[in-house]
Amino acid sequence: MTAQDDVVRRPASPAVDRALTVLETLIGSDEGLTLTALSRTTGIPLATCASIVYTLEQRGYASRTIVGRSHFWRVTLRLYDLAAPLIRQEDLSEVAQPQLRALVDALGMPAHVGVLDGASVVYVGKVAPQGFIQFDTYPGKVSPFNLTALGRAIAAYLPDAELEPLLNQLTPGTGPKAKRPTARALRAQLAKVRQVGYALEAEEEQADIACVAAPFFDAEGRVVGSVGVTGFAHQLTGRKLTRAAELVVQQGKEVSAKLGF
Known part of the structure; x- marks a missing residue:
């Protein structure tokens, strides 16, 4: 791999890249995901996943369902408003x-x-x-x-x-x-x-x-x-x-x- 290839492959903004990865993973899940499952699936640290989904929730792009002590996250139809x-x-x-x-x-x-x-x-x-x-x-x-x-x-x-x-x-x-x-x-x-x-x-x-x-x-x-x-x-x-x-x-x-x- 050349240095130029490495620049192309490395995201210009890792934070945005992680947020989009979390969003795409939630969209692709038939069921809601816990933070633990989301972190395991994306390879993103648990604390970072939590920050991202809480922000998505605040902006109306994600919601959660609480079952017992578990929180299951899923995307909302607000995404449709963007498209x-x-x-x-x-x-x-x-x-x-x-x-x-x-x-x-x-x-x-x-x-x-x-x-x-x-x-x-x-x-x-x-x-x-x-x-x-x-x-x-x-x-x-x-x-x-x-x-x-x-x-x-x-x-x-x-x-x-x-x-x-x-x-x-x-x-x-x-x-x-x-x-x-x-x-x-x-x-x-x-x-x-x-x-x-x-x-x-x-x-x-x-x-x-x-x-x-x-x-x-x-x-x-x-x-x-x-x-x-x-x-x-x-x-x-x-x-x-x-x-x-x-x-x-x-x-x-x-x-x-x-x-x-």
């Missing part, structure tokens, strides 16, 4: 609803709209087929841009000045087909996206799951988001992948046309 204005500003979900529905009807897979927010892709819209099997995707979900087809489809068309900073913020996947992320490998993937018109991610972020997505553009030709579908990996191979890719590219073009491109 809602951004989602309203980028109200692409409403624009793309017919296209999402068309994808669901044709493929029987959940369809999504994503926008880029820093080094993350945010799911701002979803239409899902009826059924017992539901994927863990929802409006407001945030994922590393390099681990999703939605994120890659957008990143492939960013100006180099906007893409370059993101290449220092690559997140490794936990799926069986994940490889160590590098700027060089990602650039090659993005070049392929531009060549074929769509992005594919298969079992890199997590096992058995794949997604395919295509970008859409505004009236000035700038990439503003992507539309795609998520399914089991075996549903997005061979002819099934070819058909899904053709459909997401088509629907991406239709959303672009609505935006004046």
